[in-house]
Amino acid sequence: MLKVSAIIMASGCSVRMGTNKLFLDYQGETFLERTLNLTKKMPFFERILVISPENLLGLKLPTNLKVVQNTEAQKGQSASVRLGTKAATGEGYLYLTVDQPRLTQALLESLFSAYSKESIVFPIDQREAPCSPMFFGEAFRSELLKVTGGSGGRVVRNNHPEAWRKIRVDRPECLVDIDTPAEYQTLINQSVCHGRKG
Numbered sequence: 001m002l003k004v005s006a007i008i009m010a011s012g013c014s015v016r017m018g019t020n021k022l023f024l025d026y027q028g029e030t031f032l033e034r035t036l037n038l039t040k041k042m043p044f045f046e047r048i049l050v051i052s053p054e055n056l057l058g059l060k061l062p063t064n065l066k067v068v069q070n071t072e073a074q075k076g077q078s079a080s081v082r083l084g085t086k087a088a089t090g091e092g093y094l095y096l097t098v099d100q101p102r103l104t105q106a107l108l109e110s111l112f113s114a115y116s117k118e119s120i121v122f123p124i125d126q127r128e129a130p131c132s133p134m135f136f137g138e139a140f141r142s143e144l145l146k147v148t149g150g151s152g153g154r155v156v157r158n159n160h161p162e163a164w165r166k167i168r169v170d171r172p173e174c175l176v177d178i179d180t181p182a183e184y185q186t187l188i189n190q191s192v193c194h195g196r197k198g
Contacts, residue, residue: 002115003045004135005090008035009080009152010098011052011070022055024184026101031178035098036062041105045090050080076150085144091117093144095153096133101187102174103133111135114165120157121165123175130157130166131175137163 010022010032022032039047048066052073068087072079085093092115114121121135134153136144143156178184
């Protein structure tokens, strides 16, 4: 099996949310806790958390987690991509954000079969648009170490359509990312409704 490094990017500024997304609650866990617990269930070679120093304050984190501090979070997602990639020692890298609280183990497992050192793997939504989480084989390491600005790894992805492996998932609603108070409220309302049906 390919040795995959899970890179959890948790140093965003949450500007549109107006409060720190890492610590928003969903079904009894913070967004950050949900992501960490989800990756713990998977056979990753290693787990790397890229987080800003201010977000790290007071956090209790598992010991089997490699923590990388991002002091340049204001420069955009690319700083997290570069730092996480530099710290990774696997043969491929799965980049996860913490603002997809409905991601599931089954969804992550559905991506595994397409992983290779030369592939770029991502789920697609109902409109065929690429979504996170996104996987890059180590063939793209040098390019990932050079990304700049707020686009993260998207530039590398767009440069290599020949390497794309698009995965259509059974439950595209699990791909939704939460960026605004309205989206968070919708998430909570849906959770309450599902709970009542149960």
